[in-house]
Amino acid sequence: MRITRRSAAALCVAAALAAVPLTATVLPSTAAGTDPVTVAARPAEGSTNVRADGRRIVLGDAAATTGSAEIRQRSGIANLDPVRFPAPTSAVVVDYTTGTPDRSTAEVDVRALVKDRWSEWTPAKAGTPTALPGASDLVQLRIIVSAPPQGGSPWVSDVRVQPTDQASPSAMTIQAAPLKSRVFATREGLVGGTTANGHVIVNRDHFVALPSRRGLANNGSGNYSVKVCTTAGTIRCAFEPVWDVGPWNTKDDYWNPSSIREMWKDLPQGRPQAQAAYQTGYNGGKDQFGRTVANPAGIDLADGTFWDALALSNNAWVDVTYLWTGDGGRGTVSISSGYLNVRSTPSSTGAIVGMAGKAAQVPVECQTTGQSVSGSQGTSNVWLRVHTGMYVAKAWISAGTFGAC
CATH class of the missing domain: 2.60.120 (Jelly Rolls)
Structure with missing residues (x-):
């Protein structure tokens, strides 16, 4: 020892x-x-x-x-x-x-x-x-x-x-807008397994994995969450907590500036090491454990996020926003299990254009009135816009008051 x-x-x-x-x-x-x-x-x-x-x-x-x-x-x-x-x-x-x-x-x-x-x-x-x-x-x-x-x-x-007080000024400041990067997404699966934060994976689960513990949320918490949006066809977005570590690496906080990135400091901010290894042979084409990188994945998606929220059928490139890296209004999905539907209009009859997992944080752009809904936060006709053309009912979101859309 x-x-x-x-x-x-x-x-x-x-x-x-x-x-x-x-x-x-x-x-x-x-x-x-x-x-x-x-x-x-x-x-x-x-x-x-x-x-x-x-x-x-x-x-x-x-x-x-x-x-x-x-x-x-x-x-x-x-x-x-x-x-x-x-x-x-x-x-x-x-x-x-x-x-x-x-x-x-x-x-x-x-x-x-x-x-x-x-x-x-x-x-x-x-x-x-x-x-x-x-x-x-x-x-x-x-x-x-x-x-x-x-x-x-x-x-x-x-x-x-x-x-x-004996330290150089911080290399990181909280940005007005959180970092967004385009990365390759793969499906995690592994139903019945246990994630890095102790969550036991269930069928059609809702969470994501990133290749560093720096943004790992507690089991049941969404204080580190991401917005994941498709990049082809009809755009759909998922809002999910970070509950696992992977894929490929465990010390690749690629969303951070190179000056404070834990490993691979010569790579540009927003580019996963696995992507560089796969596309350009970086690090001899291997990950931090010496394994040959077989795909450029920078995020893993639980089955419910992959199949249901984003309607993916194959691994794909997605736009990921790392919500804790910037300022802006936030709300927290307040449901006991499963997911909250994201709608195309402020109404429960609007088309489903994404989902938000239990405890996930959602970025709030503004609020508007719509159909009255009863949920964990009471009955309200207020809806929150979380992306262009995407709304969630405030009756299911723990949040303050925001400006009108």
Whole structure:
């Protein structure tokens, strides 16, 4: 077993709307220059396949998650209670101890609440203070532990966080509009399997997978969601949470600028490594695990997203908008299961032109009046426009008030 002690800071990039957990550890002094605060080893909401053992968070006993034989891992996620500083800070330093039996890994990620939305998760870099995308007085840490299907259980303990002002300005700012790129989409399938966030895949499911944990939402949460639209024929759009990691790579946050991209920093923003490997022989035509890339996929779609929301019959190029990377109005789909139909007019008789999955965030352009509908948010004749010619009933969306269309 390898045991290391790490001191690190976290870069948190652009944001996605999420509710702030009610419990938080509060620092009793000024932000920059305070002593580190110990964060309790207490898995909070959204944690999966981990257990607390004194001051340690340890990988649980669940079986390996979905994926090819080469990369199948037992993995666990522990979200820790947020830490609130007495004043906004521009960067943080994280300190913790890890135990990693052979071929296992353990890391700590961090995010910050900026402009009322949680920023993207980013691994803490050992000993290097890293700027936040904006000044924030609330940060949250997340532990990721993983190991081969057979083997020991990695752990993280003695987690502490400290604000600091010793960091270069952030390389990422929250954009007025979220990033959109055209990527190749494949169907995930794997019904009955378990995703990277602990979700058990059901028939005609609604979620997507992206090849990095930086935008991985908690099971049942849509604080990291995407808009996926077809590019040929009649345009259809799906609004789905990011609940799995893949395809091909697991450290390819290709939606980020090259300066903060975790790997493949010489590729342009918006271009997946698998696409470059397949089309131009980048990295010898192989992914990060040394496998020959057989297609240029940059996103995986669950069956319900693929077949029902987008009406695809084969893998295809799609336009993907990474909603947490920019500003703008948001609403959250408030349904207990399944999906919400997206209509061509503000009426339940309008043609179905897409779907929005449970807990997904939807970008709201404006609101208009239409047919009165009763849903989880009451009875309302307000409809929200989420794309040109696409509407959802506000009766099923947790959201504020928006300007008229």
